[in-house]
Amino acid sequence: MLKLYGANFTSRLLLGTAQYPSPDILRRAVEASGTEIVTVSLRRESARARTGQGFWELIEQLGVRVLPNTAGCRTAKEAIATAQMARELFGTNWVKLEVIANDDTLQPELFGLVEAANVLCAEGFEVLPYTTEDLSAAERLVAAGCQVLMPWASPIGSARGLMNKPALKTLRAYFPETTLIVDAGLGAPSHATEVMELGYDGVLLNTAIAKAADPVTMASAFAKALEAGRQGFEAGLIEPRDMGTPSTPVAGTPFFKIDRVS
Amino acid sequence: MQILINGEPVATKARNLDELCGELGFAGAKIATAINGSFVAAVKRASTELSPTDEIEIVSPRQGG
Numbered sequence: 001m002l003k004l005y006g007a008n009f010t011s012r013l014l015l016g017t018a019q020y021p022s023p024d025i026l027r028r029a030v031e032a033s034g035t036e037i038v039t040v041s042l043r044r045e046s047a048r049a050r051t052g053q054g055f056w057e058l059i060e061q062l063g064v065r066v067l068p069n070t071a072g073c074r075t076a077k078e079a080i081a082t083a084q085m086a087r088e089l090f091g092t093n094w095v096k097l098e099v100i101a102n103d104d105t106l107q108p109e110l111f112g113l114v115e116a117a118n119v120l121c122a123e124g125f126e127v128l129p130y131t132t133e134d135l136s137a138a139e140r141l142v143a144a145g146c147q148v149l150m151p152w153a154s155p156i157g158s159a160r161g162l163m164n165k166p167a168l169k170t171l172r173a174y175f176p177e178t179t180l181i182v183d184a185g186l187g188a189p190s191h192a193t194e195v196m197e198l199g200y201d202g203v204l205l206n207t208a209i210a211k212a213a214d215p216v217t218m219a220s221a222f223a224k225a226l227e228a229g230r231q232g233f234e235a236g237l238i239e240p241r242d243m244g245t246p247s248t249p250v251a252g253t254p255f256f257k258i259d260r261v262s
Numbered sequence: 263m264q265i266l267i268n269g270e271p272v273a274t275k276a277r278n279l280d281e282l283c284g285e286l287g288f289a290g291a292k293i294a295t296a297i298n299g300s301f302v303a304a305v306k307r308a309s310t311e312l313s314p315t316d317e318i319e320i321v322s323p324r325q326g327g
């Protein structure tokens with residue numbers, strides 16, 4: 001069960017709504033993934049095109065919770081104003097807080113992120129910060145009131161998977177009570193399995209599903225991958241060993257001779 | 263009066279933000295607003311007077327990751 005600010009969810013997958021080939025494929029991918037939470041954004045509305053109005057009708061039909069983001073914001077001030085607009089527009093205190101530092105890596109700007117998190121948590125927002133695996137930033141975000149941390153695996157849309165797995169493992173160990181969700185950089189279902197095997201609570205995806213050759217089937221594959229990884233974690237993984245160890249009993253091996261043992 | 267709406271210069275006779283949204287055809291639309299980088303709640307649009315140097319943002323729901 002995924003816990004987010006007192007709410008429980010069966011699915012541990014959060015799904016982005018951008019870049020799908022069509023609205024119908026988006027709808028079918030959401031259904032195939034089993035997700036109960038989709039991310040959305042705010043963009044400038046044209047009085048003529050009224051693009052946002054049609055998109056909102058589609059999202060309402062999905063019957064899932066929305067998690068608005070502050071994608072594209074470069075400063076704490078921009079992110080705070082965007083979160084405030086999102087709260088009014090979507091009627092939720094949830095916000096996926098993004099403050100972006102760099103166009104090439106799309107990495108979080110941690111100083112602005114912490115500044116914005118402090119303000120928004122004080123205003124009653126339930127903040128899900130897109131962060132790195134940095135422990136000091138994580139400590140400050142939790143101190144600000146964040147009950148969820150969303151470290152990246154690798155740059156947004158890069159599909160590289162877990163670039164710093166030991167650091168993600170360390171983050172899990174340091175924050176056993178905080179909901180941890182890997183957000184960004186996953187490309188294959190096996191990446192999601194790896195995340196879940198680390199004991200993470202969930203995964204947030206968009207590009208790996210939306211840009212797959214068959215997004216609906218990929219959504220189903222990721223759902224299964226998350227479930228497999230979570231079950232693996234709960235079952236207790238064995239520790240890797242440097243040397244081989246026979247699984248078949250050695251005692252009673254036919255043709256055994258003591259002088260062959262090294 | 264000429265103001266900036268979503269980065270574009272627009273001439274308007276609206277005196278406040280609520281009138282402006284109506285003038286642009288946004289009455290009843292699912293939008294949120296900001297002036298000069300600060301959020302303006304829907305209930306405060308009518309009492310938010312416009313000035314020629316104002317930069318207005320009018321946003322709506324969109325796809326996001």
